[in-house]
Every structure is written in structure tokens, then in C-alpha cells.
Amino acid sequence: MKTNVIETGTMNTTGTIEVIEKTTPFQGYFRIDRYRFRHSLFNGGLSGEITREVFERGHAAAVLPFDPKTGEIILIEQFRAGALAASMPPWLLEVIAGIIEENETPENMSHREAQEEAGCDLGRLKKIGTFLMTPGGSSETITLFCGETLRQEQRSSYGLEEEGEDIRTHMIKAEDAFQLMREGAITNAITAIALQWLELNQKQLVKEWQ
Template sequence: MTAGIDTPDRRGRTGLDRHGRDLTGNPRVRVHDVEVLSCHWSVLRNTTFDYQHRDGHWSREQRETYDRGDGATILLYNTGSRSVLLTRQFRLPAYVNGHPDGMLLETAAGLLDGEAPHEAIRREAAEETGHRIGMTEAVFQVYMSPGSVTERLHFFAAPFDSARSDTDSHGVAAEGEDIQTVEIPFDDALTMIRTGEIADAKTIMLLQWAALDGPFRRAHP
């Protein structure tokens, strides 16, 4: 008996080896086997499949996929002060892969955990920044690392009021979160992309959207 397959894993899941076996959207892909390598929290699978190349021949392939569920992120902005509200928190994967201290500046984000994206991002914004936001603007949906990670990230934007939060320390303590909020002038945030001080992909995407099509876009003559 294997946890996550025959018996519930630590999150109560079973049948994790069935994921992806019944896909029929691409006739050039035939899934043969799905092996669960780990399901401690997210799920790491090794999938064996046949792939038909453009010249017609078939090859047997194997790919590992990391399934952490889908997520959402949001850019909080204030047009009056021309600023954005970002978070700063420790990210171990970035730390072990060359970031000086692992403390990344990011837009608020989190997993959907079964909620609709617009509901999940309101929850995450409140937990990570202390701001309860109203209407959100859906920006786009993106596969962030499609070569290995299944996650699709839903991007949002919403205004915030600097006076509504009286502390800059947030996060869910039970989950080990220790999150600081940082309000940054928008033009400074763009400069920080160029200097490398902001090195998080979702944050860069939302800041560039804000400059090109969002609340800080410049009117064309």
C-alpha cells in the first residue's frame, strides 16, 4: 500500500498516479505510465509517454512534472502616490541557486486551495499585506515554468490605500510565513528590475504590465 495512491497521503489524497492518464486532446501523445515519486506536500510525478514527431516517427519519452496546484498573484497599486505594495520574504530555492540572501521582493501570491482565483487572491492579499481589497482586475493567466511545473498562475491588479494597514509584518505564522510589506515608488520599482533588486518573474510581469497597459501607462499623443 502506497500513500497517495492506495491510501491517503498527509493531505488526504489518493489516486495521484491517475493524473494525466486519460488526456485525449493531442493525438500525437499517448501516455503509458505515471509514477508518483513524491507527495509530501506537492506532487512529483514521472510520466512515460509516446510522442509522434512532425516527420511521423514515434519516440518513447519520460518527463518529471511538479504539481503544486494553480495559484494567483496581485499587484497592489496607488495611483495617488504613484506607488506599489510588494512583499519581502525568504525563498529557499532562490537562496540555494545564487540569490545573495534569499529575501525576494514580490507581488502578493498564493495557491488557490480549491477557491476561485479572484477569491483566493483576496485571501492572500489580506494574509500577506493586511489589506482587504475590493474589486480586482484580471490581467492574464500564465504557465510560469511549463517545462517542469504544472502550475498556471492567475494575475490580478487592484488599488490599495496606504492608510489601511498599521503594520508591515504579515503572513500565516502556522505555515512559517514571515512577510514584510514594502511600499515602493513605481518608477523606482521599474529601476529595481534593471538593477536586479527585483528578480521575481511574476512581479516583473505585473510591473511591466502596469507600465504598458495598466494604471501607470503613459497616454499617447
């Protein structure tokens, strides 16, 4: 099977991809696909045959709640096994995020997860962008928003018990979160992207949402 890819990438690259074989060596809650392929080279011709496994875990959305009246944001804190495996502190400060379910939009997921993970009602959403998380080995994308905080139900912890979630929320000034990021306390990539975007766009966003 041959697939021509036209005008891909940010630099308007054109190229050809020849998919020789695609198999699925593992199918569980997640899936692993194995690709054998060749692709066109920048200096002309085709590459040799390459084999890569791709982790298929679905696509996600994430949202950073922001109150334009108070300048406060909501970050969540929870245990992450991946951070433990990477020998990093496993309780991470993060934005609200989750997997997009079948027939669900990223916007609807953001509202749903804000309720589940932070007891938070969101109003307007401002899309920040859609990002590949680990394109060298996974197809996962995350669509990231900044969301208008309308109300938060105060509880000691949040999350779905049946999913093993134990989540604590932190409502802090955006400027304090920017400082945490500069100090290296934010180790989750999508959270860093959200905070950097808000630092650059906070004044304009407040004008839009007033």
C-alpha cells in the same frame, strides 16, 4: 491510453500525444507524477518514448496592489529557500501570491492573501493573465492580477506564524519599482511580469479606475 490534443499552443499547433503510463512515485504535501509518452513531431511521425517527472504543487494566484490615486504599489519582501539554494540573495521583492485552495477562485485567493501578507484591502481586480511557471517540469500555473488598493493596515511584519511567514511590505511609487526592475533588483519572474504589464498599462488603468 491515447489522448489527441487539438489546436494547442499559441501557433495553433495540432498534434497527438500517446500516454503509455502514468505513475506517482512520491505523494506528500506535494506530488511527483512520472509520465511515459510519445508525441507527434513537427516533421511527421512520432517521437521515441520519453520519460518525464512532473512536480504537482497545485495552482496559484498573485496580485500587485496599485493605488490609482497616488500611483503607489505594494511589494512584499520575504525569505525564499529556493533562492538560497540557487546561490542568489534569498530575501526577494515580490507581488502577493499563494496557492489556490479547494473550491477557491483566483480572485478570492488574491483578496485573502492580500490581507494575510500585507494587511491590504483590495477593491477591483484587473486580470493580467495566466502563466505556466516552469512547464518543463511542473504543472503549476499562476493567475496574475493588478488589484486596486483601498486600505493598508500598517504593521512591522505580516504573514501567518503557523506557516513560518515573516513578511515586510514596501509601498513605493510605481516608477521607482520599474527602475528597480531595470536595475536587476527584481529576480522573481511573476513580479517582473506584473511590473512590466503595469508600466505598459498604467495610464489606461488609472482612467478605468477613476
